[in-house]
Amino acid sequence: MYLNNMQSYAFGSILILFLCFAACEKGILNGPLNxxxxxxxxxxxxxxxxGPDANNGLKITVDQINDSRCPENATCIRAGEAAVKITIYDAKENSATxxxxxxxxSNFKPDTANFSINQSKFKAILYDVNPHPKTGELQDKAKAKITLVNN
Incomplete structure (x- = not known):
């Protein structure tokens, strides 16, 4: 039995959509693992x-970076600090913020937070926030240098 052109296109489209949905894995831990x-x-x-794999890993998201450190080439009364708000998720979408x-x-030492997710203990460490603020420049490109450690 042969299909006419319209039936072939409809069948092909349905098959492609089915394969796309089947290939999409719903989860928050998709992507390269560090x-x-x-x-x-x-x-x-x-x-x-x-983490070691998508089922046993964690996802860290930087929600906000507030940098009030004294800009370069400025005289300030206090040094200020950079605050980084993060949320960490496991594969089951348990989270810690x-x-x-x-x-x-902190005198520019790494800041550490110990936390538990799914009965496992971890540590988040913030090493730096770059670039350092400069007078007269907007700080919309700030990056937090951060890691997670499994205890």
Whole structure:
């Protein structure tokens, strides 16, 4: 039995749509995985995946970066600090949200937050926020250098 042209197109279209839906894996841990401990640079609204595989990994998203550090070539009364708000998700969409700070009281040492997701312990470490603010320039391209460590 042969199909006419219209039936062939309809059948082909349905087959292609079915294959597209079947190929799409719904989940938040799709993409390249970084090993725990590797440092990544993320701008606001960017994410990175960490872990051994998509089923046992974590996704870190930078929700917001507020940089109040003293700009280069400026005289300030206080040094200021950069605050980075992050959210971390596992494959089951459990999450943890917190702020990490760089500069100010931390004396430019990495800030660390310990947290648990799905009965496993992890650590988020903020190493830096770049570029450092400059007088007269907008800071819309700030990137947080951050990593996740499995404890």
């Amino acid at each position: 090993p725990y401990g590797e440092r990544v640079d993320l701008m606001t609204s960017e994410s990175a995946l960490f 917190f702020d990490l700070y760089f500069g100010g009281k």
